[in-house]
Amino acid sequence: MKKLLIFVMIMIAIGLFVVIACQIVVKHAAKGRMYDDLKEIPHREVGLLLGTNPLGRSGRPNQFYLRRIDAAVAVYEAGKVDRIIISGARRGDAYDETAAMREALVNRGVPDSILVLDGEGFRTIASIKRAKEVFGADSLTIISQQFHNERALFMAQHNGIDAIAYNAANTSSRRWKVIMALRECLARVKAVLEVMRG
Numbered sequence: 001m002k003k004l005l006i007f008v009m010i011m012i013a014i015g016l017f018v019v020i021a022c023q024i025v026v027k028h029a030a031k032g033r034m035y036d037d038l039k040e041i042p043h044r045e046v047g048l049l050l051g052t053n054p055l056g057r058s059g060r061p062n063q064f065y066l067r068r069i070d071a072a073v074a075v076y077e078a079g080k081v082d083r084i085i086i087s088g089a090r091r092g093d094a095y096d097e098t099a100a101m102r103e104a105l106v107n108r109g110v111p112d113s114i115l116v117l118d119g120e121g122f123r124t125i126a127s128i129k130r131a132k133e134v135f136g137a138d139s140l141t142i143i144s145q146q147f148h149n150e151r152a153l154f155m156a157q158h159n160g161i162d163a164i165a166y167n168a169a170n171t172s173s174r175r176w177k178v179i180m181a182l183r184e185c186l187a188r189v190k191a192v193l194e195v196m197r198g
Contacts, residue, residue: 019185022192029154034146034165038078041166044141047072047081048131048163050148051088051097051121054104063171064145064180069101071168072143073108080166081141083114087127090119097121124148124187125194128155128163138162145170147184151191158195 035041049072056062075081084105088097098117106112116135121127131137142152142165149165156163171177 019189022189023185025192026150026154026188029157030150030165033153033163034149034167036167038074038080038166041075041078041080041141042164043080044139044164045082046131046135046137046139047075047084047141047143048127048137048152049084049086049101050124050127050142050144050152051086051101053097054100063173063176064168065101067169067171068144069104069108071166072101072105073110075141075143075166076105076110076114083116084110084143085116085118085131085135085137087118087121087130089122124152125155125191128152128161129159132159132161140164141166144168145180147180151184151188154188155191155195 049068052065052068053062054065072084076084086098086101086105088101090096090098096119098119098121102112102115102117105115118127118130118134120130131140138160139162140156142149142156142163144152144165144167146167147170149167153163153165171180
């Protein structure tokens with residue numbers, strides 16, 4: 001019984017070490033590459049707006065979505081990008097993050113002619129890789145919340161993309177901040193393991 005307890009404690013310690021190490025690795029990759037101030041962010045030809053569901057689980061507007069739209073409009077109006085790839089999930093006519101985001105941006109004055117839709121962005125890594133492999137973008141300004149941008153920048157670095165990021169405002173909901181922090185913690189472990197596996 002004592003040996004079993006020691007084994008369990010060792011496995012827990014290893015697990016915690018892996019989780020913490022992955023957080024550090026991802027944060028280090030994003031260091032100095034994220035911006036909150038539009039005046040400071042360098043110009044990039046292409047912006048990559050990472051998709052999310054327009055509606056929350058309650059059916060009300062998703063704050064993450066709304067604030068990413070705000071950020072994309074701000075980046076465009078400040079002249080920091082020339083065109084925007086909108087990357088998100090599209091599942092037929094019933095669910096299309098990219099179409100919803102395009103409509104929201106056009107309604108806010110962003111020209112439809114500079115928007116490119118990528119409905120195959122079911123995961124962040126797919127959005128990053130397709131920006132380069134499908135749309136030929138070797139340099140990007142990623143647009144999402146800071147916690148998401150850190151992971152996206154880590155992925156961009158390991159896919160040979162010169163990326164920076166503009167941080168959209170976070171949700172005001174404490175509950176969702178906690179939920180997303182826990183989810184992101186695990187997503188970073190997965191991201192690091194995927195990079196290690198190539």
